[in-house]
Amino acid sequence: MRVLHLSWEFPPRIIGGIASHVFDLSRALFRRGLEVNVMTCSFPGAKRFENIDGVNVDRFEAYATGDSFLGWALRMQKNMEISSCDLMSGTGGFDIIHAHDWLSGVAGVGLKHLYRKPLITTMHSTEFGRRTGIHNDFQASIHEIEGWITFESWRVITCSYYMRSHVAWCFRLPESKMCVVPNGVDVSKFSFSFD
Amino acid sequence: MRILLLSWEYPPKRLGNVADHVSTLAHELLRRGNEVELVVLDDLKQGFEDVSGVHVHRVANPIRTHPMASILSYDVTASLQMETESSNIIYFYKRLGKRIDLVQAHEWLTAYSAIVLKHAFHIPFVMTFHSIEGHRCHDNFNTASLAIKEIEDMGIWESNTVISNTDWLKREILRYYGEGHNEKIRVIWPIGPNWVDEVISVYNRAIA
Numbered sequence: 182m183r184v185l186h187l188s189w190e191f192p193p194r195i196i197g198g199i200a201s202h203v204f205d206l207s208r209a210l211f212r213r214g215l216e217v218n219v220m221t222c223s224f225p226g227a228k229r230f231e232n233i234d235g236v237n238v239d240r241f242e243a244y245a246t247g248d249s250f251l252g253w254a255l256r257m258q259k260n261m262e263i264s265s266c267d268l269m270s271g272t273g274g275f276d277i278i279h280a281h282d283w284l285s286g287v288a289g290v291g292l293k294h295l296y297r298k299p300l301i302t303t304m305h306s307t308e309f310g311r312r313t314g315i316h317n318d319f320q321a322s323i324h325e326i327e328g329w330i331t332f333e334s335w336r337v338i339t340c341s342y343y344m345r346s347h348v349a350w351c352f353r354l355p356e357s358k359m360c361v362v363p364n365g366v367d368v369s370k371f372s373f374s375f376d
Numbered sequence: 377m378r379i380l381l382l383s384w385e386y387p388p389k390r391l392g393n394v395a396d397h398v399s400t401l402a403h404e405l406l407r408r409g410n411e412v413e414l415v416v417l418d419d420l421k422q423g424f425e426d427v428s429g430v431h432v433h434r435v436a437n438p439i440r441t442h443p444m445a446s447i448l449s450y451d452v453t454a455s456l457q458m459e460t461e462s463s464n465i466i467y468f469y470k471r472l473g474k475r476i477d478l479v480q481a482h483e484w485l486t487a488y489s490a491i492v493l494k495h496a497f498h499i500p501f502v503m504t505f506h507s508i509e510g511h512r513c514h515d516n517f518n519t520a521s522l523a524i525k526e527i528e529d530m531g532i533w534e535s536n537t538v539i540s541n542t543d544w545l546k547r548e549i550l551r552y553y554g555e556g557h558n559e560k561i562r563v564i565w566p567i568g569p570n571w572v573d574e575v576i577s578v579y580n581r582a583i584a
Contacts, residue, residue, distance in 0.1 A: 248448050256523060259488055266495035287456065293397035294460040295496040297467065309407050312392035318443035326453070 187285035191221035198253035286330035302334040382486035395423040404572040487531035503535035
């Protein structure tokens with residue numbers, strides 16, 4: 182099975198928790214015999230292409246002028262989508278498209294329709310949860326985009342039962358569409374001596 | 377030839393002159409023996425309509441709220457829906473053993489859709505400019521205008537040929553986006569009996 186992960190952050194570009202989530206998940210998927218590609222934003226000093234423990238990482242040009250974070254995020258995802266199209270042409274395609282949050286979900290929705298492949302989205306957080314409510318037009322727009330992405334996804338993954346109940350409520354999703362996959366911990370990373 | 381036209385205006389939706397331009401183009405292309413699929417953004421009227429032979433697919437923006445009435449974020453989410461409808465059309469013809477030969481985009485508003493379709497399905501596209509952002513914002517580029525200028529630039533680079541309505545607009549495109557595009561821009565004044573034939577000659581060269 183070939184999987185394309187879309188993520189706006191991936192080490193060394195670490196903004197929140199998605200970078201380490203996608204880093205460890207992609208390597209774990211490879212160890213289970215899947216072919217895994219990650220499409221992520223460019224970052225100063227990071228290679229345009231590299232293979233990390235079996236995972237093929239492609240970095241696309243993330244620079245784009247925008248009128249706001251929203252404008253940039255949408256244009257950035259257009260670049261993500263175009264680069265993913267080129268990757269599809271170069272590699273012969275993927276069986277699953279897996280997006281993380283609204284910062285790659287919009288590109289995921291586009292690729293789902295262009296290639297007619299299942300879209301899986303992991304919702305790590307919601308705009309409602311990040312700001313404890315929807316208070317302005319920026320948030321309303323992002324909230325609507327998140328709802329659209331979860332509607333378009335075949336399955337929505339959350340990392341906890343708390344998030345499942347929140348996401349289901351927030352976007353009025355049927356429980357049958359949702360799965361909970363808790364974050365794993367790589368204990369070998371902690372095998373160092375300390376007091 | 378089977379052509380996919382992308383536009384933000386088609387009657388009854390009229391914002392400027394592009395609606396009538398695209399309408400005339402579509403029907404004249406049809407009269408000359410071509411097949412025309414037209415994907416247009418129309419938030420108030422959705423669905424398929426056969427308008428005297430032209431297959432009109434109207435789609436609406438999936439996102440309704442846009443902060444600061446931002447045309448930029450409105451455009452990006454809208455063009456994604458136009459892409460989706462376009463790929464449905466492409467898959468429809470694929471199942472019949474047929475294909476879309478060419479995409480034509482009108483204005484920057486449809487540029488992203490044409491660029492993505494080119495990269496996904498390897499269909500060449502021709503881009504028509506009716507105006508450019510530098511004129512619309514009177515050179516007072518704010519961040520939205522700068523972004524739109526970048527999208528126009530992308531459209532010029534990625535397209536096979538650019539059609540400009542007047543020689544003056546062609547010179548302005550070269551001034552804003554670089555003299556290097558000189559060979560790529562064709563001037564077709566969209567009035568008179570033969571302008572659609574000139575457009576078809578551009579299409580034929582783009583496909584070849």
